[in-house]
Amino acid sequence: MDDKCIMENLLNTTKGACDLYLHGTLESPTMNVHQAFDNALNDCLCMESDIYKKMSAKGWYTTEQAEQQKISKVKNQFAGM
Template structure:
């Protein structure tokens, strides 16, 4: 397994964990459990960002710049209706 594939796998696992920790935070019944899940979620989000940044720096996570026309369309779509 090459470095790119390894980083992709790590990123997928970390993203999945973020989802689990978010659900745990939302569904927690007590403040202490909520805080515990929230703290782990924050730490995991930092790890996710580090992985993403390293992958982007190597060109392994390409992104596209959205055209202003596309942005305006989405903004209009989700704007409150009067």
Template sequence: MDDKNLMQNLLMLEKGCCDLYLHGAVESATQNVLGAFNSALDDSLSMQDEIYTKMTNKGWYNVCDVEQTKIDQLKQKFATAQ
């Protein structure tokens, strides 16, 4: 496994952890449990950001721009759906 694939796997795992911590926080029954999940979520989001930044700097995670017309069309679609 090369470095790019390793980083992609780490990013996917970290995103999965964020999802689990978020759901744990939403379902928390006490403030102590909520605090623990929120702390874990914050840490996990920081790690996800570090991995993303390193991948972006190496050119391994490219984000493409979306045309403004497509954004406007989507806004209009959801505005009329209400």
């Protein structure tokens, strides 16, 4: 397993943890539980961001610029709602 694969696995695992913490935050029965999940979610989001930045810097996670025409089309599609 190479470094890129390890980082992809870390990123996917971290994203999954963020999802769990989000649902824990939303479904919390008390403020103490809510705060605990919210703190964990924020820490996890920071970790996910750090992993993404490292992968992006190595060229392992590339993105492409969306075309302005497509952005405008989607924007107009939802403007009427």
